[in-house]
Amino acid sequence: MAANQILPKQVNESIVEFLTTEMVEAMVRTVKDDALKLSSERDTAHGNPNDGAGGPKDYSEGDEAMEAVYYKLEMIGFRVGERLIEKISKDRMRFTDNLDVVKFICKEVWMFLFKKQIDNLKTNHRGVYVLQDNNFRWFTRMANDQSSAESVKRVTPYLWFPCGILRGILSNLGIASVVVAETSSLPACTFQIKIAKTA
Template identity: 50%
Template sequence: MADEAPFQFLHSELIQYIYKSADTEDTENGRNISKLENLGCRVGQGLIERLTKDAPRFKDELDIMKFICKDFWTCLFKKQIDNLRTNHQYLAFTCGLVRGALSNLGLRSVVTAEISDMPACKFQVLIQKM
């Protein structure tokens, strides 16, 4: 338990709070998913500002994605993104984190995730041209 990142504890508490504070209608029509994704987006925007405040500008989209997969993800989960282990309930928040971080780095995106073989999941980032 001491090895787990503090972010993972916060993450777990946020999800529990969203689901406990919601009524049945919220759960049925997907508002919880939207709340988690939007909350993740705001957290991702704030975190990426802190992580990149003293860093030089990225050269291109590939450099940004490398930073997200290595440094950003390691800051959150103490491992790189290619080794993510998660639960399907957490994916909305995590997609929001990535979308928010990319947004603050100047990339508008759609981030989705799928679980093909538990506990692994696959994130797809679609960069949208502005």
């Protein structure tokens, strides 16, 4: 091998999945710990020291702490998406419209991230795009009980990071959007992209 030959960087796919899982878990732990600390300080300041009865609060969907987790994960994903699209689209011609961008995400970006294309793309041709992934790669190891409400609730935080990636990609391409995701049966999930109307 020539001394000046540069080998391509390669990262094991499992490592990326484990990193994503640990990032979500660390974010949940950090935000919950911060909320518990703030609650304890508040109780102490008001003369109601926590006597330990009841144990730590169970944070659930709609809770302020979990909303903070979702926001932080989405923002991390947003920054990743902004940088990712620069790498993926650097040799590509300019996109002509929003549908071309979404098709590029469904084919090229999904292939880059998950080694497959989106299974189904639907649009109402008025700025709403629905991307269906029937075997979302990050959920394949979590899909023990595919339809239980508990399993779906457990994976909800993991949807915010890819939502942020999609929004970051679109933002870097000059498209303001709102991206939400949901799942009702693992490992399938649906991403909905709403393109903001331009004045």
